[in-house]
Amino acid sequence: MDEVIRIEQVCYRRGENELLKHINWTVNKGEHWAILGLNGSGKTTLLNVITGYIWPTSGSISVFGQAFGSIDLRQLRTMIGWVSLSLQEKLHMNDKAEFIVVSGKYATIGLYDNPDDSDWxxxxxxxxxxxxxxxxxxxxxxxxxxxxxxxxxARALIASPKLLILDEPCNGLDLFVREQLLAAIETLAMSNDAPTLLYVTHHTEEILPIFRKAILMRRGEIFMGGNVRDVLTTELLTDFFENPVDVFQREGRFWLLPSGDKR
Structure with missing residues (x-):
């Protein structure tokens, strides 16, 4: 099985703060992973390391089988799509929807090229x-x-990435719009030419059945990783959140409540 990401003993320090601590993680082609953690757990820092925007203080990283230090990171980033709120805030609000999408082909904020008929x-x-x-x-x-x-x-997909990172895509959405977006993500993941997906969240119920692997991040460390059914358990998540919780399953998804809350 081809490796998409291999991270070995990666640490990242900023001043006196160690934001990532001895991260070991392998993502194989065909696997879709969820990354679960509270705010400040190191999720976004890990993504920045994977995409080469942050260089680790120690450890080694390879993406698509190419080790950091021997690959042109600009070329690497053309193979990775990243959907985040920070990108949304940089886009031109007056651009038409289709221009927003096609600009992803050229990795530009705004459209300055001349797309051809096949692009449209x-x-x-x-x-x-x-x-x-x-x-x-x-x-x-x-x-x-x-x-x-x-x-x-759609903007991320037009460049035909091999890896698609969805960084808290449901943040700020109401219940019904969230479910519509999750349905679209599920359809995408089930397509024959789907990229490997990394889905970042701090809500267990957003982890769709198509995400069969998950890691739990806490205070810059991977607390646990593996098959979703083994990771998202009442006992393990109680330990992870350091508060008693109950986990309920419904249609292949995991719902979390504080222990004793019977709503």
């Missing part, structure tokens, strides 16, 4: 796949938060 066909295909083709012609600022997230995923 790909834009329509992706927008249709993600259920947002009806947004064509609309400005980005006029779209809802859920619609913007779908457009950002």
């Amino acid at each position: 066909t790909q834009v329509e295909t992706l927008m249709n796949q993600l259920g947002c083709l009806h947004l064509k012609g609309r400005t980005f600022q006029s779209c809802s938060q859920g619609e913007k997230q779908k457009l950002l995923i």
Whole structure:
């Protein structure tokens, strides 16, 4: 099985603070992983290390079988799609939805190139796949938060990445819009040419059945990693959150409540 990511004994320090501590993690092709942790647990720092925006203080990293130090990181990033709120805030709000999507082909904020007919066909295909083709012609600022997230995923996919990072994509969405977005992600993951997905969250119920692997991050360390059914248990999550919790399963998803809360 081809390795997408291999991280061995990675640490990252900023001044006196050790933000990542002895991280060991391997992601293989065809696996979709969830990364679960509270705010400040090191999730975003780990993503920045994987994409080469932060260089580890110690340890080794290889992505797509190429070791950091022997690969052009700019080329590496063309193979990785990253959907995050920080990217959304940088985009031009007056650009039309389809321009937002096609600009991902050129990795630019704003559209300064001249896409050809095949590019526009790909834009329509992706927008249709993600259920947002009806947004064509609309400005980005006029779209809802859920619609913007779908457009950002389409923008990431147009460059045909081998790895797609979804960094808390449901943040700020209401219950119903969240479920619509999760359904679109599930459809994407089940497609024949789907990239490897990393889904970052601090809500267990967002971890869809297509994510069969998960790591729990706490205070810069991987607390536990493995098959979702072995990781998202009442006993383990009580230990992880350092508070008593109950875990309930429904349709392959895991729901978390403080222990004793019977709502």
